Amino acid sequence: MIPRYSRPEMVDVWSQETKFRIWFEIEAHACDALAELGVIPKSAAEAIWAKGGAATFDIERIDEIERETKHDVIAFLTHLAEIVGPDARFVHQGMTSSDVLDTCFNVQLVRATDILLADTDRLLAALKTRAFEHKDTITIGRSHGIHAEPTTFGVKLALAYAEFERCRQRLVAAREEVATCAISGAVGTFANIDPSVEEHVAKALGLKPEPVSTQVIPRDRHAMFFATLGVVASSIERLATEIRHLQRTEVLEAEEYFSPGQKGSSAMPHKRNPVLTENLTGLARMVRSYAMPAMENVALWHERDISHSSVERMIGPDATVTLDFALARLAGVVEKLVVYPERMMANLERFKGLVHSQRVLLALTQAGVSREDAYKLVQRNAMKVWEEGADFMTELLADADVALALPEAELREKFDLGYHTKHVDTIFRRVFDAC
């Protein structure tokens, strides 16, 4: 997480201010429940909410206390006591630091996911708009980077839409993974705190109680969370790579929007580089990499060790801030993508008619030619186009063996581009109607 690749709303989720506010809310909600149980006075719970709720926590002061105690939650509680006064002794009763830390971390992850979901929605909206705009924009489909058969640019975008729709569902599942609350005390036995406190705090914060925790919330949940972010990042990389390819000098079927003042290169003014999608490719590598330490975090020793903490202090913000930035950047790229339909058509027609070879092959077999023979017939004419720049249909019409099997009219019909787009509506219905 560096400022260059950060957006303020997500950065706020991870600020010290936000963290201490959530810590306070967890403690104060717990006090409510403890007061309800009669463990602490109701007046104390009220005083804690009143004074803590009104206060601005002094981060400098908390840091100062932590430097002495080397314990962040104690530092915060000490500062809270400075604000709340004597009633502060009722705070944190029967709780352990992890109750506060882990529940807070999950609240932050849930909030982060809500932002990521909003980002994804914006991206989905952009993809849908552009997909319908280019539903019928014919372009060559490529496999192995080699021309294959025609498709439409809208279908490419519909694919991206379906992929990010899946990513959205995965993010929803990932959110559910981490939307739990643990207020179960040391080693998670509830010895010192009634399970109803956990239930109350969970409900107040929009979380579910963790069925069984061991002082910490089990880290398989977070491993799944960060692994999911890595998959989403990989989908970003896929679309970014597609755009980078389309912007290549020799292809140039689409371009990132290039603002008037922008300079592409210090030396070559004509260059318009796909720098945003290249950047997204790099950011995807980063988000993906965070899945590994998150998985290594699962095997904590016994009821907990604290090795996960440093990892999460880094990847919590790093992964979510970077992914938020990347999703927003990608949405912007899609929204403003400059598309060149004429170039798409020009590229498609590069090898005159050769894209229709599959249809001709099929027609020949359907006309009774054996698969092997049909393959050879198509191949020998295709090679003339490939090597000599001939026109595929002309060559086929001049091939006696082809003519024998396939009347001219039927052959000509095989070169109709509409043939390839006849099911685009079906695809669009499948992709967009369900959502």
Add this chain to the structure above:
Amino acid sequence: MIPRYSRPEMVDVWSQETKFRIWFEIEAHACDALAELGVIPKSAAEAIWAKGGAATFDIERIDEIERETKHDVIAFLTHLAEIVGPDARFVHQGMTSSDVLDTCFNVQLVRATDILLADTDRLLAALKTRAFEHKDTITIGRSHGIHAEPTTFGVKLALAYAEFERCRQRLVAAREEVATCAISGAVGTFANIDPSVEEHVAKALGLKPEPVSTQVIPRDRHAMFFATLGVVASSIERLATEIRHLQRTEVLEAEEYFSPGQKGSSAMPHKRNPVLTENLTGLARMVRSYAMPAMENVALWHERDISHSSVERMIGPDATVTLDFALARLAGVVEKLVVYPERMMANLERFKGLVHSQRVLLALTQAGVSREDAYKLVQRNAMKVWEEGADFMTELLADADVALALPEAELREKFDLGYHTKHVDTIFRRVFDAC
């Protein structure tokens, strides 16, 4: 995937025989649908089923053809034609290799997941049995590897149960991710094959049609699949690490079952090493590592490239075979785990009474002592136990400041172990009732 860490049922999923059989079924089901549409004769579809269904595919022969054509699907189709005869020309009409390869890969992943789910069920059953067996077996809970407060061995196992129950749900979700079928022809436009063929094949194979494919089934699905396996492996590592810790010479609260003939070491016959769980730790590292190339596979170029293929030929079997083996091994370890409740109690009592310090601390604050003062009171007595081997209760009873705040009877009551286990039933209800 090496024989040492493989089980036959899962290995079968990835055999050449299985693969070619699935390829055949995909082709034959497609022929049914094509015949229904009138594209090919019904008699051809029937002949294909009859002859192909009865045949044993000659893997040597297919390999031989592939060496010439350098294309595996063509090699198979050529061999199929040798079996089926002239009707073979109706096979694969309008389809592309990826239709066969990708749908087959997904069928294999679905079957693999079904085995993994069965493995997980066995593990869950073992965990449940042992958890109830040790529901009330008191043991010390540890944080940072340091004694914390008492819990029960059953709670430890309940935690593992809940974790693998989540893993089960994740596997179900991962199965759904990959349970799709694509029969959409070159670049996925259905130009040469009607979408109804895909729907028919999907249904016949227990899959859903891929809403939009680009010759290949999008690899974000597989990335999510393998990432999920990595998370499951990480949970295996957690439980394996727990058992390794418990089997340490100084802890020795549990041991892997040690069969009579087994030798622990060539040199030290008294050693019983936790070799199964150490092995599981290593296997978890492997399964986890496969998530990375699976994520890198997502960004295929344009409508597809084939870079994912070599990765999947390796991690498809490697990840599922290894995880199957690991889950089964872990289930066996849990089923036969030798548990030493007396050692658990002896370890717990190692520092006489010190495990009750948290309760004493709480009691003091509830008796009106400030949190800071209570902390100091507990700390000064605790240090005597720690450093001089004193008895905690004796020291506290002799501490005038403690006595002032807390009557003896009340203090003694704080050393009751039952206090720590009073919510074990709640935890068990939460964990096991829901399932």
Add this chain to the structure above:
Amino acid sequence: MIPRYSRPEMVDVWSQETKFRIWFEIEAHACDALAELGVIPKSAAEAIWAKGGAATFDIERIDEIERETKHDVIAFLTHLAEIVGPDARFVHQGMTSSDVLDTCFNVQLVRATDILLADTDRLLAALKTRAFEHKDTITIGRSHGIHAEPTTFGVKLALAYAEFERCRQRLVAAREEVATCAISGAVGTFANIDPSVEEHVAKALGLKPEPVSTQVIPRDRHAMFFATLGVVASSIERLATEIRHLQRTEVLEAEEYFSPGQKGSSAMPHKRNPVLTENLTGLARMVRSYAMPAMENVALWHERDISHSSVERMIGPDATVTLDFALARLAGVVEKLVVYPERMMANLERFKGLVHSQRVLLALTQAGVSREDAYKLVQRNAMKVWEEGADFMTELLADADVALALPEAELREKFDLGYHTKHVDTIFRRVFDAC
């Protein structure tokens, strides 16, 4: 490691036969040293060499014993005793299994590296030959996938040469990392075996004694080894990606050799897909991924645990066999790469003269125009080429402001391609003379 991506010589390094032969040699060399020290009779050492050296180890039999003892080294020693007879009791005196296992693993890694070095040499030779062949073959250099300035195809290959020359040096260093021998007994104290035995065995096997081992050879060595393989794989991916780009339909400056019988696609006979380099891209992902578990293997518990073993049983063969295959495949691709110099030139001339914009910019600033103004002058003319397909030189000659700063002759001189290649000799000297 799967047969498809394996070569026999490397597979042999990892065979059971090879492993048991190395185990035998370690034990027999140790016996020589022990006999020299007078610990065991010289006649025993001689008998062990004589009988064991002549024997073929019965892998079935060893497996059978291991199934009972669950210990592979004991199984081997038991079998060896069956071959050697009573003198077998002098084998393995004071040694521990890890002495055999770890030293053997390192011997295998050293042999594997020797093969990888030979592979690299073949690749370097191919790159050098092709680099000199195309030293002066002009091609467009591209940054961001966008045309930048001219270079030569030979320079591209010289870069690859320099990169693999570095990889070679890294492999040599990696070899040295693992070329150690440990015969230090349980926990590595030499309590039961004299250090001179280790020195003798090390020398006999071409290794160095491990200065200090803890029953196992420290795994940071192997982490470095496998990390290095991951870097070499990443360099393979770079060159493979370059070739995939060059083979794109729209670029087509080079192609993988396409053998006469080969079929590119079951459906589109005209397609020649860069399947080898795509395959290499996937294999690189795999080799790279093995670095992670190798690094996780470092933190073994205390003097050793066996979690590394399952990882190494898999990645030892997997990483080296795959990298061997990949290097050999890449060498073949380079050796037979079909290069199209005319297409390179045609692509370069695609935007008439625009590639010279940098030179014109420089000429303008040298002629006294401010950097900012020169940039604008170049930009406005470049845009006409870009957007209207104009000729860059014609536009510049027609631009009064340009003419004012730069005489026509001088401007024309800026369009000389030789300008860009004048230092190619220097680059080649730097790259190839040092080696």
Add this chain to the structure above:
Amino acid sequence: MIPRYSRPEMVDVWSQETKFRIWFEIEAHACDALAELGVIPKSAAEAIWAKGGAATFDIERIDEIERETKHDVIAFLTHLAEIVGPDARFVHQGMTSSDVLDTCFNVQLVRATDILLADTDRLLAALKTRAFEHKDTITIGRSHGIHAEPTTFGVKLALAYAEFERCRQRLVAAREEVATCAISGAVGTFANIDPSVEEHVAKALGLKPEPVSTQVIPRDRHAMFFATLGVVASSIERLATEIRHLQRTEVLEAEEYFSPGQKGSSAMPHKRNPVLTENLTGLARMVRSYAMPAMENVALWHERDISHSSVERMIGPDATVTLDFALARLAGVVEKLVVYPERMMANLERFKGLVHSQRVLLALTQAGVSREDAYKLVQRNAMKVWEEGADFMTELLADADVALALPEAELREKFDLGYHTKHVDTIFRRVFDAC
């Protein structure tokens, strides 16, 4: 990189101030060389050094320009022109942004490595001091977490010393990997800039010229660099894990230093948790994870793309700052580690005499008992110790079969601890004399 895990000296390497200063120096040194060649006036080069050298670059202003131009190097050059005046037009002649960016990045990595080497030296010094302090401190060696045979705590530390000595050598090699300079202009052909400029700048900055670059310095160098950091981090994890194990309640052979004011837990005041080494375990996971994106960065497209940039903006600081912090923290832990030799001896004697079983086994075989029989003899007595808490020597003396083979005096001699430490001097000589 977060403040919590950062040290100022390393953070400074990555500051904007440092970066712009290095950029300036690269440009100014290049101007010197260009002036020497007569390409630009000597007075200009002097003026640039004079004015730029004296100036403080205004980061706010540079950011402001970058927001418009979206290009960081142009922004810097524009600001430099504001400082230098008209002579600024001679800056950056024939260079490309990557010349500045990549050379600067390498200068930063070299400086970072110098700090890491100093950290390693401090760690090595601490390990050496403590190793000699505990050269003869007997402790039990453990394999699989199970007692094996005696060793000394000094040997454990000597092993760590040897491991970090290797890490030091790897860091030196990694430094050399990245200590290169490229001033080769667009696509690296030196078309616009003489190779002698690169040589001059390289020399001035203590770097070597990159033999062949393609606008960017090849990223295999950086992949190797970050992979090396990952290996070093893994060695940190190993030692940290060792200490965590030693501090376990049941083991307690060593402890992290616990400062007087420090609080171990908010709830359990007696707890002293190995939080520093747990933290190091987590940090190691992070540093290791950065190797992956660094390896993915290698395969840039053609002569360069910019996908590596975002990765390096993050992992450049993240990896080096975190590793610097971790090495320094580990050095501090080692320097102040509290060691408990009596506890080591107590743990060793836990199973009376059983640690000597290997010696007894050996003695029996040397006395003529077959290996299999000796094993059984040792095993049956060892099991009594294990299961009934008997004394090993007593049992052996009472075993008629043992007595038959081994006289009492000889047996007693096998229980001498000095036997295990007799080669400690050899080990220390091997480890410390070479360095």
